[in-house]
Amino acid sequence: MGKPGAAVGKENTLIHQYKLNGYNIVLDTYSGSIHVVDDIAYDIIGMYESADEQEICRKMLEKYSDLPEVTEEEIKSCIDDVKELKEAGKLFAPDIYEGISGDFKNHSRDIKALCLHVAHSCNLNCSYCFAGQGKYQGESALMPLEVGKRALDFLVENSGSHTNLEVDFFGGEPLMNWEVVKELVAYGRSIEEANHKKFRFTLTTNGVNVDDDVIEFSNKEMQNVVMSIDGRPEVHDRFRVDYQGRGSYEKIIPKFLEFAKRRGERDYYVRGTFTHANTDFVNDILHLADLGFTKLSMEPVVCDPKSPSALTEEDLPVLFAEYERLAKEMLERRKAGKPITFYHYMIDLTHGPCIYKRIAGCGSGTEYFAVTPQGELYPCHQFVGDEKYLMGNIWEGIKNEAVQEKFRKCNVYSRRECDDCWARLYCSGGCAANAYHAAGDINGVYEYGCKLFRKRMECAIMMKVAEQLKDES
Secondary structure, three states, X not given: OOOOOEEEEEOOEEEEEEEEOOEEEEEEOOOOOEEEEOHHHHHHHHHOOOOOHHHHHHHHHHHOOOOOOOOHHHHHHHHHHHHHHHHOOOOOOEOOOHHHHHHHHHOOOOOOEEEEEEEEOOOOOOOOOOOOOOOOOOOOEEOOHHHHHHHHHHHHHXXXXXXXXXXXXXXXXXXHHHHHHHHHHHHHHHHHHHHOOEEEEEEEEOOOOOOHHHHHHHHHHEEXXXXXXXXXXXXXXXXXXXXXXXXXXXXXXXXXHHHHHHHOOOEEEEEEEEOHHHOOOHHHHHHHHHHOOOEEEEEEOXXXXXXXXXOOHHHHHHHHHHHHHHHXXXXXXXXXXXXXXXXXXXXXXXXXXXXXXXXXXXXXOOOEEEEOOOOEEEOOHHHOOOHHHXXXXXXXXXXXXXXXXXXXXXXXXXXXXXXXXXXXXHHOOOOHHHHHHHHOOOOOOOHHHHHHHHHHHHHHHHHHHHHHHHHHO
C-alpha cells in the first residue's frame, strides 16, 4: 500500500506529496500542477520551504551516501529546478482564490437543475436507504402530472441564460410512476424550442420494473441512466430485498445487462453502495465489470454510525488498499484492451471545472433543488423531509431565503477545517448534506468521507500519471 502522503502549507501555499504504484507524485494545490519526480527531487521539495540550500545539501548527501552518483552539484542543480518551478507558479503557488470566495453568494441566482421525486414509494426495502424506503420519513406518494409540468415550467422560468437544463427522475423508485415520467419528458420536449432550452434527463432505477418499453424510451430520451446494483449476489441480496425479504439480484441483472447493451455509446452508470459488510468492494466492482458493465460507481454508505452497516475507523486501511487495488486493476485492464470507467476516478487535470465550481461545489440550494411529489422545494434529495430545509414550492418559488443565503455562503472557504487540505479544490468542501448529518451544520465536514475522497483523488491522479507516461513512451 502506498504511503498516505503529506500536505505542506506555508504562506498560503499548499502542496501534497505521496508515493503510489512506483511513482513519486507532487501536487501543487493552487496551480493544479502535478509533477512526477525521482527520489532526490521528492525529498528536496519536501524540505524546500523549511530549510536553506546548505541544510538541504547536507541532509541529501547523508541520506544518499551509498549512492556515489548523488553529488553536491547534482543536488544544487535539483534545488535550482525546484526554484524555477516555484518562480513559474507551478510549485508552492499562492492561494489567489480566498479573496473572491465571498463574492460567490452574489453569483447568478439562476437555477439549472431539478431532482424530481416522481415517486415517494419503492418496491424494494433496502435497510440502509437514507430515504426510508423511498418515503423520506413521510407518506407514500406519486407525483401528479400537473405538479411535474409545473416543476419544468418553474425550471425554465428561473433558468436565466442557462440553455442546458438538467432534470433527474428520482425516488423512491421512479418506474412506479413511469407513465408520468414519459409524459413529463414529452412536455419538456414540447416547450424546449419556444424557450430556447434543452432538457437533459436522467433516470435512476433499481431495475425491478425495467422492461422493453423502459429501455426503448430511456435510450431515446434519457441523457443518462443510473442502475442500482451493489455487486456480487450475496452482497446485493444482503440489503436490496423486496418486502418479503427476497433478494433482487437474479431479477434485475438480466434486465440491466440488456439495458446497458442497448444503450450503446449513451451514458449510463451501474451504481452500488458498499458497507461494513463488504469492505472488499473492489470484488463487487470487478464482478460487475466481468458481467459486461463498463461504467461503474460504488459509493460508501452514509448512515447512522450505530448501524451494523456503518463504516468504521478500523475499515479505513482496508478501504484505502481497495481503492489502490482498483486503480492498478483498471490500468491492467486498459493495457489488455478491456478498459472500465470508475466514476470517482474520472478527473480532468487540464480542463477541469471552472474555479467557481471548484470552490462552491454542486450548487445545492442555489442552482439545484429537489422537488417532492407535492411540489415542495428542498436544497437536494438528502434534505427532503427535514422541515428546517423546506425552501418553498414550485408555484411561489423560494420562501425561505435565510436558508438559501446560508447555502450561497457555503463553499470550501467557509469550512475552516478545509484550510490545510490539499484536496480542497477537488472536493469543493464536500457534500453539504453529509456535513449536516455528520456535524449538524452544512458548513461542517464529514471527516470520514474526506479521508475516502482524498484516497480516491490520490488514486485517480496516479492513474492519469501512468496513462500519460505510457502515452508519451
